[in-house]
Amino acid sequence: MNAILDPHRVQALVIGGSAGGIEALLQLLPALPADCPIPVVVLVHLPDGHYSLLPDVFAPHVALPVKEADEKEALSPGTLYFAPPGYHLLIERNRTFSLSTEPPVHYSRPAIDVLFETAADAYGPTLAALLLTGANEDGAAGLAQVTRHGGTVLVQDPAEARIPTMPLAGLRATGGQAIVLPLASLALALRALRPEER
Structure with a gap:
């Protein structure tokens, strides 16, 4: 079977x-296996100036260690990271996180575009990026950058998204190259993220 997220290729x-x-995410992230061989980084738009409870909310439901990304922290396989509120989250070419207080993008900080674009530069064709429901076009330019670098691009089916603006923008930006799936199929793809059997 040719997995959508092949851990032999996706880093x-x-x-x-x-x-x-x-x-x-409450439908998707619990599907991640305990032996997931790659880091998973999640960014959800949150109001600025608020403490994020996302690691606490998801930790009981996810088999992986869950934490907020820290400045200069190296990305570790098998760890689920959440972007902290109030900062852009970047992935440097040496595959460490950095935080920025640059102006908001699409009225958002953290912005999905910033994470996706820097991750594409760091991981190239070994990156997978998934864009979910949302009410603005943040993430579309980032998906386009992942596509240009040869990465794997996934979009939640706009027909089932609570607000389809974001996935529709992602589809337009990638010129139809994105893999469009409902949440149930995306969860199956995450469940298949396991080390290769030798």
């Missing part, structure tokens, strides 16, 4: 969402 997964994203 990192980045996921972005906005309105409706928490509910979507």
